[in-house]
Amino acid sequence: MKVDIQDVPFDPCAATRDYESALPKGKHGGIVTFVGTMRDFNDGHDVSSMFLDHYPGMTERHILGVMEEAARLSNIMDAYVVHRVGDIKPSEPIVLVAVWAAHRADAFDACRYIINYLKERAPFWKRETTPQGKRWVEHNTADPAVEAIGRPTRFA
Amino acid sequence: MSxxxxxxxxxxxxxxxxxxxxxxxxxxxxxxxxxxxxxxQSLPSNTLIAVNMEYTDGSAVVKNGDEVAFFPPVTGG
Structure with missing residues (x-):
């Protein structure tokens, strides 16, 4: 499992393909990827750009911790996370979560677990540029699965 | 202590x-x-605390050489 934090744009498909090239051939039966991208609106405001702050060292440690938990809770082969920091423009990918497993249920569950708990624990902070000026985002939008039952379905 | x-x-x-x-x-x-x-001042209520890069709270004990971080709720992903 691996985490890459980077301040330059990335292509999620190429990143997934490159990581997969080092995995054993023919062992996985499914890959689930989640790609989070930047919206040009938030909380009723137009957003022209965003700056992502993070805590080097702690960020990687906590994302890897969430990935290891997901691997304990479900039967996955591998997982890879890429997360942007620095200046980001609308429509650019912010985060990639890719999970390889023998069967789809494990891949779906682990991918959702990783993105949900990454958002809850990994120390990143978004500062948006809007027509009214720059503002720190106070909270993320929640996944109803986390709101409703606290944990993604199979891990409840 | 430092x-x-x-x-x-x-x-x-x-x-x-x-x-x-x-x-x-x-x-x-x-x-x-x-x-x-x-x-x-007293700590703002929504502040998160990490000591040596692990989440904790205001009751945690800090020792010489520790790294203590204060930050608002996280908004990555």
Whole structure:
């Protein structure tokens, strides 16, 4: 499992393909990827750009911790996370979560677990540029699965 | 004892700096008391605390050489 934090744009498909090239051939039966991208609106405001702050060292440690938990809770082969920091423009990918497993249920569950708990624990902070000026985002939008039952379905 | 303090996001703006090293008398102190000492205020309610990059709370005890971070709720992903 691996985490890459980077301040330059990335292509999620190429990143997934490159990581997969080092995995054993023919062992996985499914890959689930989640790609989070930047919206040009938030909380009723137009957003022209965003700056992502993070805590080097702690960020990687906590994302890897969430990935290891997901691997304990479900039967996955591998997982890879890429997360942007620095200046980001609308429509650019912010985060990639890719999970390889023998069967789809494990891949779906682990991918959702990783993105949900990454958002809850990994120390990143978004500062948006809007027509009214720059503002720190106070909270993320929640996944109803986390709101409703606290944990993604199979891990409840 | 000497403690490294780091501030992130809106907390960095509020404190006007990204980090600080403070030298304190004694060998240990709670995070809440450390905050009072450096800011003269009580800790804002939504502040998250990490000691040596692990989440904790104001009751945690800080020792010589520790790194203590104060920051607002996280918004990655």
């Amino acid at each position: 403690v490294k303090i780091r501030y992130f996001a809106s907390m960095r703006d509020r404190m006007g700096k990204a980090e600080d090293t403070v030298v304190l008398e004694g060998g240990s102190m709670t995070v809440a008391n450390l905050w009072k000492k450096i800011s003269g």
